[in-house]
Amino acid sequence: RKEVEQDPGPFNVPEGATVAFNCTYSNSASQSFFWYRQDCRKEPKLLMSVYSSGNEDGRFTAQLNRASQYISLLIRDSKLSDSATYLCVVEIPTGNQFYFGTGTSLTVIP
């Protein structure tokens, strides 16, 4: 079983739409969670950390559900510039390992 699983998509949404991505993790001891975005042939860029109480940054909202072991990312009012691959990251405390999902591809269409 993979440590982190993400729906690869692709998600094709019109401008202004709301889109949500989920990411499930298998290790219940995981403590730290993040969302990154990666543009084609570029390095991943930190989008936001995910806190237990959920957190928001402008149009982006991240949530953590420990009981069901998943994290989510909600993007409201999608912009063309949001087109990218979104990667979830889970930290496994044992061995200080960081696991990335395979990424979810988002294309925002005019």
Place this chain on the structure above:
Amino acid sequence: DAGVTQSPTHLIKTRGQHVTLRCSPISGHKSVSWYQQVLGQGPQFIFQYYEKEERGRGNFPDRFSARQFPNYSSELNVNALLLGDSALYLCASSRDSYEQYFGPGTRLTVT
């Protein structure tokens, strides 16, 4: 402030050769992590170093090794290169080993 820098940008090697990749973290960051990313996949964790000590190791063979220097820069070494080692190698730095900031990567091609 300068971001994470990596060198070289691109590299072509032959099977069986050895390669050394270099990374300089953001000023003030004491942790460096290395990842391998193949096309269509998320980055795979190789190593994490904090204050010059290895704090985490991913599921990679012993051909992969790394070290961190007193100035917090780091090297990733790969011996006996295989075709399957062709990938983008990413370095990430962090202040506290949690929120990580990535460099542009080194694209390694093994022929």
